[in-house]
Amino acid sequence: MSNRFHPAPGQRNNRYLLMRHGHSQANARHLIISTPARGLTSFGLSEQGEAQLEALLAEWRWPAPTRILHSDFLRTTETARRVAARFGLALQPEPRLRERDFGDFEGLADSLYPDVWAHDARDPEHREYGVESVTSVAARMQGVVASLEQALRDETILLVSHGDPLQIMLTALEGRLLSEHRLREPLLPASITMLD
Numbered sequence: 001m002s003n004r005f006h007p008a009p010g011q012r013n014n015r016y017l018l019m020r021h022g023h024s025q026a027n028a029r030h031l032i033i034s035t036p037a038r039g040l041t042s043f044g045l046s047e048q049g050e051a052q053l054e055a056l057l058a059e060w061r062w063p064a065p066t067r068i069l070h071s072d073f074l075r076t077t078e079t080a081r082r083v084a085a086r087f088g089l090a091l092q093p094e095p096r097l098r099e100r101d102f103g104d105f106e107g108l109a110d111s112l113y114p115d116v117w118a119h120d121a122r123d124p125e126h127r128e129y130g131v132e133s134v135t136s137v138a139a140r141m142q143g144v145v146a147s148l149e150q151a152l153r154d155e156t157i158l159l160v161s162h163g164d165p166l167q168i169m170l171t172a173l174e175g176r177l178l179s180e181h182r183l184r185e186p187l188l189p190a191s192i193t194m195l196d
Helices: 025-029 047-058 074-087 110-122 134-151 163-173 178-183
Strands: 015-020 067-070 091-093 156-161 192-194
Touching (some): 074 091, 134 163
Parallel strands (some): 067 091
């Protein structure tokens, strides 16, 4: 499989806002929480994350979303719920937007992320430590956009996800080598990136 992920050619039918969840309890405790067993029901937003969202919504400067899809992890659901309430929208859970599975590092210190990223830079298909490969993350994230492009037109869609999956998705959409996803400037908690 190629190290590149080729986006569909041509203009998109919809506008997309990519949002990383607000600062979470996992961020505060410096833990890797990447599996549904922990992520679906625990480790929601921290107080800092709640404050980030309050500030973001008070100074919203992007097009108003008409739909919101989100990872079904607690921290992304809570983030999406705050935005949905602001715009009077329903939530749509989308499991393909989940966190990257960090395998053996689940529940351990987030200081272990660079060990995975070093392998990513050499081989985006690697599954060292039982992690989900970069190519797999790119495929499922890109699949969300592809399915929305087939089903909808002229919508502004907010996708609420996690740091690594969004970095990988943006790298794929740019047509860059997937092994270079960590060369992008890291997405901050509660940040929004608008697709061109």
